[in-house]
Amino acid sequence: xxxxxxxxxxxxxxxxxxxxxxxxxxxxxxxxxxxxxxxxxxxxxxxxxxxxxxxxxxxxxxxxxxxxxxxxxxxxxxxxxxxxxxxxxxxxxxxxxxxxxxxxxxxxxxxxxxxxxxxxxxxxxxxxxxxxxxxxxxxxxxxxxxxxxxxxxxxxxxxxxxxxxxxxxxxxxxxxxxxxxxxxxxxxxxxxxxxxxxxxxxxxxxxxxxxxxxxxxxxxxxxxxxxxxxxxxxxxxxxxxxxxxxxxxxxxxxxxxxxxxxxxxxxxxxxxxxxxxxxxxxxxxxxxxxxxxxxxxxxxxxxxxxxxxxxxxxxxxxxxxxxxxxxxxxxxxxxxxxxx
Amino acid sequence: xxxxxxxxxxxxxxxxxxxxxxxxxxxxxxxxxxxxxxxxxxxxxxxxxxxxxxxxxxxxxxxxxxxxxxxxxxxxxxxxxxxxxxxxxxxxxxxxxxxxxxxxxxxxxxxxxxxxx
Amino acid sequence: xxxxxxxxxxxxxxxxxxxxxxxxxxxxxxxxxxxxxxxxxxxxxxxxxxxxxxxxxxxxxxxxxxxxxxxxxxxxxxxxxxxxxxxxxxxxxxxxxxxxxxxxxxxxxxxxxxxxxxxxxxxxxxxxxxxxxxxxxxxxxxxxxxxxxxxxxxx
Numbered sequence: 001x002x003x004x005x006x007x008x009x010x011x012x013x014x015x016x017x018x019x020x021x022x023x024x025x026x027x028x029x030x031x032x033x034x035x036x037x038x039x040x041x042x043x044x045x046x047x048x049x050x051x052x053x054x055x056x057x058x059x060x061x062x063x064x065x066x067x068x069x070x071x072x073x074x075x076x077x078x079x080x081x082x083x084x085x086x087x088x089x090x091x092x093x094x095x096x097x098x099x100x101x102x103x104x105x106x107x108x109x110x111x112x113x114x115x116x117x118x119x120x121x122x123x124x125x126x127x128x129x130x131x132x133x134x135x136x137x138x139x140x141x142x143x144x145x146x147x148x149x150x151x152x153x154x155x156x157x158x159x160x161x162x163x164x165x166x167x168x169x170x171x172x173x174x175x176x177x178x179x180x181x182x183x184x185x186x187x188x189x190x191x192x193x194x195x196x197x198x199x200x201x202x203x204x205x206x207x208x209x210x211x212x213x214x215x216x217x218x219x220x221x222x223x224x225x226x227x228x229x230x231x232x233x234x235x236x237x238x239x240x241x242x243x244x245x246x247x248x249x250x251x252x253x254x255x256x257x258x259x260x261x262x263x264x265x266x267x268x269x270x271x272x273x274x275x276x277x278x279x280x281x282x283x284x285x286x287x288x289x290x291x292x293x294x295x296x297x298x299x300x301x302x303x304x305x306x307x308x309x310x311x312x313x314x315x316x317x318x319x320x321x322x323x324x325x326x327x328x329x330x331x332x333x334x335x336x337x338x339x340x
Numbered sequence: 341x342x343x344x345x346x347x348x349x350x351x352x353x354x355x356x357x358x359x360x361x362x363x364x365x366x367x368x369x370x371x372x373x374x375x376x377x378x379x380x381x382x383x384x385x386x387x388x389x390x391x392x393x394x395x396x397x398x399x400x401x402x403x404x405x406x407x408x409x410x411x412x413x414x415x416x417x418x419x420x421x422x423x424x425x426x427x428x429x430x431x432x433x434x435x436x437x438x439x440x441x442x443x444x445x446x447x448x449x450x451x452x453x454x455x456x457x
Numbered sequence: 458x459x460x461x462x463x464x465x466x467x468x469x470x471x472x473x474x475x476x477x478x479x480x481x482x483x484x485x486x487x488x489x490x491x492x493x494x495x496x497x498x499x500x501x502x503x504x505x506x507x508x509x510x511x512x513x514x515x516x517x518x519x520x521x522x523x524x525x526x527x528x529x530x531x532x533x534x535x536x537x538x539x540x541x542x543x544x545x546x547x548x549x550x551x552x553x554x555x556x557x558x559x560x561x562x563x564x565x566x567x568x569x570x571x572x573x574x575x576x577x578x579x580x581x582x583x584x585x586x587x588x589x590x591x592x593x594x595x596x597x598x599x600x601x602x603x604x605x606x607x608x609x610x611x612x
Contacts, residue, residue, distance in 0.1 A: 013468075051457040057576045058457070148457040157573030158455045159540050160590065161549020161556060161565050162369055163362065163492070166485030196468065200476060204366070210480055218468040245484065252479060257469045278550075281485070341521055344508050351504025351559070352497040358554030359496035363487040369557055370590060374597040376558060381601030385609060393525070398507030401525045402532060402559040403500075408598045415606025427606035431599060434526075438560065439595070441530035442567050443587070445537035450571035450583040456543035 009132065012226025015193040022131035022189040024124075024338060025179045026076035027294035030069045032147065032173025035291065038273045043295035044174070045072055051148055051173060058158075059097060062146035065175040066091070066102040070142050073177035077138070077184075084108045084179070085136035088123040091144045091286055092116060092171070093153060098144050108140060116315030117212075117241050118195075119143045120176065120289045121334035124311070127180040128189040128336070142177035145285030154205070154320055167245045168206040170279035172272060176290020186340070187301045187309070191227060193335040195219035197317065200331070205323045208331075209246025209269075209281055212314040215331035216242060217253035219312055223335045224259060231261040234337070235306045238297065240289035240313030241269040243282030268292025289313040301340050311336045342397015350396035354403045373404050380405030384412035410434040492553055499555025507532055507559075529560055536564035541572065566590035 011017050029044045036047035046068065053061040066089075074081055087106060090113040091098040103110035115122040123141035130136045148158045150171040156162065180189070198218050202211035216239050224231065231237060242250055247267040254261055269282035271292045293311055300306045314333040323329075361372045380403075383389040389409040392400040400406060411431060418430020432439065510531050514524040536556075539545040545565050549556040556562055570589050574582035588595070 052454075058455075148455065152455075152573055156590070157569040158457045159543060159546050159565070159569035159572055161540075161546040161552075161562070161569075163487070163550060163553045166487060198468075200471065201473075202480075207484070210484070214469070214471055214476075217471075221469040248483060249479065253469055253471055253476075256472070256475070341511065341515075341524070342508055344505055347504045347508035348501040351507070352501030352555075355496045355500025355503075355555045355558045356493050358500075358558035359492050362554050362557075363489055363492055369562070370593050373557065373562065374593045377594050377598040378601045381598060381605055384602075385605035396504075398511050398528060399501075399504040401511070401528065402504050402507045402561075404558060404560060404563055404594060406529075407560070407563070407594065408601055411598045411602035412605040415602045416609045419606050419610035424607070424610045427603060427610060431602060431606070437526040438529045438533065441533045442537075442564055442591075445534050445564065446567040446571040446587055447583065449537050449541040449568045450575045450579070453541035453543075453572055454575070455569075455573050 011191065012222070014196070014222050015191055015226035016129065017191045017227070018128050018132045018189050020132050021182060022128045023181050023184045023186045024189065025181050025184045025186045026073045027176065027178040027298045028069050028072035028076055029176045029291050029295045030065050030072070030174060031291060034147070034277065035172060035174050035272055038277065040272060040291065040295050043299065044291065058146055058149040058152070059093065062091065062093070062144050062149050063098045063101045065146070066098050066142060066144040067105055069144070069175040069177040070102060070106055070140060073140065073142070073179055077179040077181065079138060079179065081106050081108055084138050084140045086111060086130065087140040087142065088113060088127055089142040090114045090119040090123070092150045099142070102142070115332055115334070116317055117284055117286050117288060118313040118315030118332050118334050119286045121240070121311060121313035121336050124180070124189065124336045125192045125194050125334050128192050131180055131182060137182055139180040140177060141180060142175065143286040143290050144175035145172055145287045147171045147173045150285065164280055165206050166280050167209060168280045169208055169241065169243045169269060169282050169284035170273065172283050172285040172287045172291060174287035174291050176287055176294045178294060185302070187298070187338040188340065189336060190339045191337045193219055193223035193226065195333040195335065197330045197332050199328055201328045203323070203326065203328050205318060205329065207245070208284060208316045208329070209243040210249055211316050211329040212331040212333065213242055213246040213249035214253060215333040216246070216250045216312050216314045217257070219333040219335045220261065220310070221254060221257055221259055223310065223337070231259060231264065234264060234308045234310045236297070237261050237265045237310045238293060238312065239267045241282070241284040242267050242314060243269040243284065245281050271296060301338070304340060307340055309338045311338065341394060342399060346396045347399035349399065350392065351399035351402060354399070354405065376403065376405045377408035380408030381412040384409030385416065407435060407438065495551060496553050496555040499552035500558060503556065503559045503561060532560055533564040536561035537568040540565050540568040563591050563594060
């Protein structure tokens, strides 16, 4: 086989065009108390009014939500767990414990992924490739985040009183899952652009929007360039959790590179909460793109009100240790194009 | 020792200094509060902080700078009484109430309460 | 446009100078005037309450120069209790330095760590993590007092 044949599905520098039907099915979401009082409250499958979910710790609660949402998605797809070939997913915690502990219960072959808040898009990219390669029929992708477990790991204990800066973002309590199958009614994964790690030399761990915006801009730019598309090709371009600051910065960087996306661009981080819920620049966390896309935009796609979406989930790849050691925050973004 | 008015005024002003440092410098609360303690220790060393407590009462007693002052004063007065080793033995003489209370109440709260998020 | 880019060729080009100045310009800033006023009144009220407690102890017959200790302990208790009930963080989010600079902030940082890590056990959680935030205050206070005490003992 020649080299050209091996890479026939690649487009441009980084992108992949999927030719078979990898269909996104059975998107399911569960949300915590604060999210359930937000504008999208009606679009989640299950809402909890308790942060601990009667479990013994925040970490257990996060795992509980993730297990719950996995069973929901598998059930909605009309399957049972042993019909799922692979489970791809992750979360924000050290050693991605929520995902691994959830996989322990599901007993499905599991790939644990860490891309911080970009984990959903990372999972979708890999699931798309696995379906395209003919390695699987049904793949479960699931992500979760919990405000308190993330807060106590990355920042301060939950009862510590301090003023959050205006550009800080609020980690979502929630989980989202979906099944990627080979047939069914739902949007098809059309092309993928896995992103590069970009570092914009931001050192403030609260300023994640600014740290992630260059990565999002890079991935969007590369995606459009690779596939020779105009932003208007998409009905909507959605970033995961850039928040108010990062969204503006992303638009500005792309505009300086000659790409105007403002007309059909939105950010899930601005969707989940009302402004008066004291979340400053918006929402963040693995579940942010999941709740925003699965909860709100997926039903619109099914109704064919939106036909083409570019989902770009962004993640900040720092740790509390690297921040204390004075390192800047590297960021990544992966793009998934969906069509119905 | 102090009046309600001076306690309010001086206490409020010390907090304003803290707020300015919070908002205008890139330091974390941990840095800034440690700085307050260091400043209190130095002001205590040159004898200024005690007169501030005389003037403002709780307004100077409650800000965390007073902790630095009390440590310095304990070390200094014990050193004056019993020589240079007094710096070590007298260090927590005046602050032991605060430290003990913090440890005890912190511990009991942890036994009674759960984090609410 | 400056030549300093994140990378050459592939992907978007980001001019570092432009990026830094845009970032500085568009970053939301704290509402300084409001924060200062709130910190002044919150800190003032905490100290006013402290003065009230101080006067009670003095009227109970505690010698004036020793009345500070039980006052501080009482304020620490109140702050620890509010932390336990989960309301301290909500008040402090508004009050900022007004609650962080008085000993209330010290008590909150210790109690919040103690409560947060209770689930890792009383010994290895609460016991060992308790001073993870407030420890630096004690360390730097002691180092300063050591230097100050040494100087005063030598002159």
